[in-house]
Amino acid sequence: MRSHMNSSTAKILDGKALAARMREEIRLEADQLASKHGRKPGLAVIIVGNDPASHVYVKNKKIGCEKAGIHSFSHELSADTSQQHLLGLITELNNDPKVDGILVQLPVPDHINSEVILEAIDPGKDVDGFHPYNVGRLASRKPALRSCTPYGCMKLLEETGIDLHGKECVIVGASNIVGRPMALELLLVGATVTVTHRFSKNLRSHIERAEIIIAAAGKQGLIQGEWIKPGAIVVDVGIHRREDGSLTGDVEFEEASKNAGWITPVPGGVGPMTITMLLANTVQAFKTHVGD
Numbered sequence: 565m566r567s568h569m570n571s572s573t574a575k576i577l578d579g580k581a582l583a584a585r586m587r588e589e590i591r592l593e594a595d596q597l598a599s600k601h602g603r604k605p606g607l608a609v610i611i612v613g614n615d616p617a618s619h620v621y622v623k624n625k626k627i628g629c630e631k632a633g634i635h636s637f638s639h640e641l642s643a644d645t646s647q648q649h650l651l652g653l654i655t656e657l658n659n660d661p662k663v664d665g666i667l668v669q670l671p672v673p674d675h676i677n678s679e680v681i682l683e684a685i686d687p688g689k690d691v692d693g694f695h696p697y698n699v700g701r702l703a704s705r706k707p708a709l710r711s712c713t714p715y716g717c718m719k720l721l722e723e724t725g726i727d728l729h730g731k732e733c734v735i736v737g738a739s740n741i742v743g744r745p746m747a748l749e750l751l752l753v754g755a756t757v758t759v760t761h762r763f764s765k766n767l768r769s770h771i772e773r774a775e776i777i778i779a780a781a782g783k784q785g786l787i788q789g790e791w792i793k794p795g796a797i798v799v800d801v802g803i804h805r806r807e808d809g810s811l812t813g814d815v816e817f818e819e820a821s822k823n824a825g826w827i828t829p830v831p832g833g834v835g836p837m838t839i840t841m842l843l844a845n846t847v848q849a850f851k852t853h854v855g856d
């Protein structure tokens with residue numbers, strides 16, 4: 565993989581391996597809960613439309629459920645499904661005692677208002693952690709269901725064994741599903757947090773002083789390797805497909821590896837952790853509903 569003489573020093577933060585270990589633990593717990601309570605934890609997965617990448621993610625979520633001893637209820641809706649119909653389905657699932665978790669795969673088609681949809685999900689079943697109730701819980705230091713990608717990034721950071729108190733963290737990107745909840749997660753553990761976004765000036769100067777970088781801008785190769793402070797931890801949330809079909813992130817991986825202390829690969833870093841935390845959240849929601 566990396567064959568240069570001036571070879572990289574960074575250790576790989578292996579999300580695939582951590583995800584496999586965690587999924588094994590989740591399966592053991594789900595099996596115990598199923599024997600005790602007479603049913604498996606249940607996750608309803610809703611997808612609207614034909615976006616090919618979204619269908620791959622949903623398929624992987626359903627496979628993840630099956631392997632972890634979680635029952636998945638699949639709802640594949642056509643691209644012209646009305647918002648009203650989708651809201652009706654969510655109400656049914658909110659009231660279904662066999663369903664512990666509900667997720668609506670994003671993005672939804674343009675004629676559907678995703679905010680209205682996400683707010684219709686019972687916060688106790690919101691295993692994506694996107695409902696304002698769950699975001700508010702995290703913001704007020706009483707996390708309930710936490711959003712999966714930032715939660716997965718925190719598990720990856722824990723793997724380094726580094727104390728996060730007072731660390732200079734720079735999050736690149738301020739989206740609702742990654743950047744913003746990531747800032748709240750890092751604040752919760754006592755880190756110093758900067759969030760940069762499309763209006764921020766001089767990204768390089770922020771990156772250069774960061775001890776921890778969370779790259780979630782959605783721009784291929786935005787973060788240059790030479791900007792990375794020696795020894796920094798780099799967590800790359802970006803996923804982009806190159807013309808040759810291979811995947812890459814928001815960070816120049818090869819160059820960044822020469823400076824970073826730890827770095828996540830793409831693929832095999834944050835992605836597998838996102839689905840793992842969804843499974844963990846479903847088990848957590850089951851325990852809240854049924855008991856442990």
Ligand SMILES: Nc1nc2c(c(=O)[nH]1)N[C@@H](CN(C=O)c1ccc(C(=O)N[C@@H](CCC(=O)O)C(=O)O)cc1)CN2
Nearest residue numbers: 621667668669670671692712831832833834835836838
């Ligand atoms: N309702 C939600 N919608 C979306 C979420 C989400 O958490 N909830 N996140 C993303 C998509 N996503 C999960 O839904 C997701 C993206 C990527 C991966 C992943 O495992 N990536 C692999 C590479 C996969 C590939 O070959 O394409 C990796 O990085 O190793 C998992 C989940 C937007 N929508």
Ligand SMILES: [Mg+2]
Nearest residue numbers: 788789790819
């Ligand atoms: Mg360069």
